[in-house]
Amino acid sequence: MHIEEKIAMQNLTESRRWLNAAAQLRPELPEPERARRVAEYARQIEAHGCIVAWLPPSEPRRPAYRSRFADGDALRCEC
Secondary structure, three states, X not given: OOHHHHHHHHHHHHHHHHHHHHHXXXXXXXXXXXXXXXXXXXXXXXXXXXXXXXXXXXXOOOXXXXXXXXXXXXXXXXX
8 A cells, every 4th residue: 555545544534533523522402302302201201100102213413514425435435
């Protein structure tokens, strides 16, 4: 492997590490939705002593940015 390829792979690894860390900083649910779910589950626990009906999953969260990895790996594209 040429030194340029090694540097590119190292940059790719560091970029992915940063993107993964940045994505984990955002909460999964917006605060109003989180509060609504907590209130609903608290109501069920008060009424029945346990959660009897789980709410459906929220929409999958989308990143606030579009990365260069969105359409495949720049170095090892698996089209």
